[in-house]
Amino acid sequence: MRRRYPPSSALAQYLLALLATALITALLIIVQDNLSTPIIALLYLLPVVLSTSLWGLGPGIASALIAFLFFNFFFIPPLYTFTVHQTRDVLVLVVFLLVAVFISQILGRARASAAAATAREREVTRLYELSTALAGQHDQHTITRIIAEHALEAFQATRVELTLEGQEGERVSSVRTPESALPSSASPLHQFPLQTARGLQGELRLWREQAPLTPAEDRLLRTFATQGALALERAHLVQAETRAKILEESDRLKSALLSSVSHELRSPLAAIKAGITSLSDREVYWDSPAGTDLLSVVEEEVDHLNRLVGNLLDMSRIESGALKPKRQWNVLVDIFDSALERMYRAAEAYRIEIDLRDDLPLVPVDAAQLEQVFTNLVSNSLKYAPPGSVISIGACPQDDQTLLVEVRNQGPPIAEEHLERVFDKFYRVTAADRVTGTWLGLSICKGIIEAHGGRIWAENRPDGLAFKFTLPLTWDGAQPATLPPTAPDQPESP
Amino acid sequence: MSAQPHILVIDDEPQILRALRTILTEKQFRVTTASRGEEGLALAAANPPDVVILDLGLPDIDGIEVCARLREWTQIPIIVLSVRDREQDKVAALDKGADDYLTKPFAVQELLARVRVALRHLTQAKGSPKIVVTAGPVAIDLTRHIVARERVEVKLTATEFNLLAYLATNAGRLLTHESILTHVWGPEAAGRTEYLRVFIGQLRKKLEANPRRPRMILNEPGIGYRFVADD
Numbered sequence: 001m002r003r004r005y006p007p008s009s010a011l012a013q014y015l016l017a018l019l020a021t022a023l024i025t026a027l028l029i030i031v032q033d034n035l036s037t038p039i040i041a042l043l044y045l046l047p048v049v050l051s052t053s054l055w056g057l058g059p060g061i062a063s064a065l066i067a068f069l070f071f072n073f074f075f076i077p078p079l080y081t082f083t084v085h086q087t088r089d090v091l092v093l094v095v096f097l098l099v100a101v102f103i104s105q106i107l108g109r110a111r112a113s114a115a116a117a118t119a120r121e122r123e124v125t126r127l128y129e130l131s132t133a134l135a136g137q138h139d140q141h142t143i144t145r146i147i148a149e150h151a152l153e154a155f156q157a158t159r160v161e162l163t164l165e166g167q168e169g170e171r172v173s174s175v176r177t178p179e180s181a182l183p184s185s186a187s188p189l190h191q192f193p194l195q196t197a198r199g200l201q202g203e204l205r206l207w208r209e210q211a212p213l214t215p216a217e218d219r220l221l222r223t224f225a226t227q228g229a230l231a232l233e234r235a236h237l238v239q240a241e242t243r244a245k246i247l248e249e250s251d252r253l254k255s256a257l258l259s260s261v262s263h264e265l266r267s268p269l270a271a272i273k274a275g276i277t278s279l280s281d282r283e284v285y286w287d288s289p290a291g292t293d294l295l296s297v298v299e300e301e302v303d304h305l306n307r308l309v310g311n312l313l314d315m316s317r318i319e320s321g322a323l324k325p326k327r328q329w330n331v332l333v334d335i336f337d338s339a340l341e342r343m344y345r346a347a348e349a350y351r352i353e354i355d356l357r358d359d360l361p362l363v364p365v366d367a368a369q370l371e372q373v374f375t376n377l378v379s380n381s382l383k384y385a386p387p388g389s390v391i392s393i394g395a396c397p398q399d400d401q402t403l404l405v406e407v408r409n410q411g412p413p414i415a416e417e418h419l420e421r422v423f424d425k426f427y428r429v430t431a432a433d434r435v436t437g438t439w440l441g442l443s444i445c446k447g448i449i450e451a452h453g454g455r456i457w458a459e460n461r462p463d464g465l466a467f468k469f470t471l472p473l474t475w476d477g478a479q480p481a482t483l484p485p486t487a488p489d490q491p492e493s494p
Numbered sequence: 495m496s497a498q499p500h501i502l503v504i505d506d507e508p509q510i511l512r513a514l515r516t517i518l519t520e521k522q523f524r525v526t527t528a529s530r531g532e533e534g535l536a537l538a539a540a541n542p543p544d545v546v547i548l549d550l551g552l553p554d555i556d557g558i559e560v561c562a563r564l565r566e567w568t569q570i571p572i573i574v575l576s577v578r579d580r581e582q583d584k585v586a587a588l589d590k591g592a593d594d595y596l597t598k599p600f601a602v603q604e605l606l607a608r609v610r611v612a613l614r615h616l617t618q619a620k621g622s623p624k625i626v627v628t629a630g631p632v633a634i635d636l637t638r639h640i641v642a643r644e645r646v647e648v649k650l651t652a653t654e655f656n657l658l659a660y661l662a663t664n665a666g667r668l669l670t671h672e673s674i675l676t677h678v679w680g681p682e683a684a685g686r687t688e689y690l691r692v693f694i695g696q697l698r699k700k701l702e703a704n705p706r707r708p709r710m711i712l713n714e715p716g717i718g719y720r721f722v723a724d725d
Contacts, residue, residue, distance in 0.1 A: 302599060306599050310579065326582060328671065328687040328716070329687045329688035329691060330687070330691065330715075331691050331695065333706070334691075334713050334715075335713075335715060337706060337707065337708075337713075338713045338715055341707075354706075362688055362691060366581075366716060367581075367713075367715035367716045368580075368581045368715045368716035368717075369716075370715075371715045480688035481686060481688055481689075
């Protein structure tokens with residue numbers, strides 16, 4: 001801390017003390033005719049007080065001794081010798097020396113304790129800043145970075161490194177500040193373990209060019225390490241709690257899934273069983289209108305069941321990350337058309353409007369997966385929008401990279417707070433028994449679109465609901481090739 | 495080929511075998527069944543069938559391998575009937591020589607239609623190839639390179655005609671993008687689906703009544719195209 005009071009080197013301080021004393025001596029020599037010996041002694045206290053308060057005890061004492069010598073040499077007869085004849089002068093000199101040394105000591109001590117108080121205050125401020133920065137942090141990496149940055153600043157270090165180790169000693173996180181600093185081969189000046197209730201968590205290493213840490217700095221750095229360890233421990237506890245909550249949530253979801261799946265699967269099975277048993281027991285005759293009707297119920301329910309199983313399978317593929325789009329350049333409208341072709345019967349009661357320009361660029365997508373997105377979005381619209389209403393699809397490039405696709409219907413709006421959640425698994429906005437088989441459909445869309453690097457969301461419109469999603473227009477950054485490299489467009493021989 | 499076409503069904507699911515035997519026998523086919531891959535291969539070698547209906551998930555060897563091993567010595571049509579519904583599975587089976595692919599659960603009419611297509615190709619392979627293929631209002635003369643719609647000639651470029659001819663000679667079959675690209679453009683064009691999209695679009699514009707709802711050249715998303723000709 002001394003270096004904050006220039007001049008910094010001790011020698012310079014002593015020289016300055018000497019200079020101050022010499023200066024006052026020169027002044028006194030000029031005006032000595034008007035001054036008595038006691039006044040001179042009193043004035044000689046000035047450089048002593050000045051030196052002590054500015055540069056500390058050492059220079060103060062030095063100044064007192066020099067003043068004593070100068071006083072004796074220049075002002076006590078016989079002049080220009082260090083001998084003293086009169087007892088009175090001896091007394092003046094001795095009293096002067098005692099007073100000067102005494103004053104220096106008192107001043108020096110006061111100054112030292114003021115400096116210590118300032119240092120303590122600074123220490124407390126550093127700790128306060130550190131703990132404020134650490135408050136509320138739950139991420140290990142952020143915590144280590146904060147500790148390293150604060151230590152770098154507080155100790156004027158050239159480099160601080162903080163490493164965290166996992167259970168098996170593997171390096172979990174490592175922070176170095178400043179980041180540009182190269183890992184030095186020199187061994188660190190100081191290193192402290194980060195010790196928590198779970199054992200050694202890591203280590204804090206500090207390099208600096210100046211003198212080693214003072215005991216006070218050492219204490220502060222230890223406190224830094226302790227604070228850091230506490231923050232890490234807290235982060236660990238928070239994480240553990242979050243994990244427990246997630247597990248609980250996933251358990252809850254699983255049992256919801258099981259009950260939902262068995263309900264969804266059993267309903268069509270019930271219809272099939274009822275239809276088939278009444279036909280095989282001749283309760284209803286095959287070729288009667290009722291029989292034909294029952295058979296079409298059976299067929300529809302089998303298709304429904306097949307779709308449900310397909311959805312479950314897709315969902316598990318999405319969740320295990322096995323749903324990898326097999327991209328090809330595709331015509332968007334072809335994909336939509338083939339989706340519509342398969343839902344032709346269900347969509348008959350609606351007006352389908354296709355607003356896709358002919359010159360729409362090709363899209364690099366997995367056609368089968370995208371067809372499923374369209375199927376799910378349209379079938380969602382069929383379920384919620386009233387028969388006779390319009391379902392429309394549109395698309396326009398947002399820029400060179402992205403295509404925005406929209407499927408709009410005239411169904412009821414969704415409350416704003418549900419708009420995000422409609423893409424969650426097993427989420428259904430209306431009462432469960434009103435519409436069947438919606439679960440998974442939209443979340444599969446989300447999985448597929450995200451696997452393609454796009455985004456999907458829902459928006460309320462003045463007259464209905466719009467599902468919007470984005471698709472890439474480039475594949476590995478490239479546009480589709482335009483023409484065959486060797487255009488074989490010439491009459492070929494038969 | 496005897497009066498009753500002979501169908502070999504290889505599937506490990508007894509209920510599927512039972513249902514198929516009942517349905518196909520009812521439709522006047524002679525049916526042999528095998529529940530393992532090796533057994534099916536042996537039966538096919540001992541008494542070559544006219545059509546093979548093949549499941550992929552067999553207990554001993556995978557159906558795709560059965561496909562490949564059949565193709566080592568015979569061109570009899572193979573129709574894959576599997577629960578595997580991913581496009582890569584379908585393309586893999588078609589690449590290994592399968593002629594068609596149907597996912598379970600399937601509609602019987604669909605299966606019968608595919609069997610009929612397979613049998614027709616078989617007779618054509620044995621007899622003289624068809625010279626003129628018709629699909630609704632479109633007639634394609636494969637030897638004279640003339641295409642007409644409603645009896646009016648439609649001008650096609652050489653590439654367009656090559657593409658159409660390849661599709662038409664394989665009418666009813668599911669052709670993968672790769673096989674079309676390599677046949678029409680050559681092996682160096684493999685993977686360039688974008689060419690195909692452009693030329694199929696042009697053909698549809700010239701030949702389909704409503705290019706947006708094609709009736710002649712159908713998409714099989716992620717797999718390829720199927721040309722639908724008149725019976």
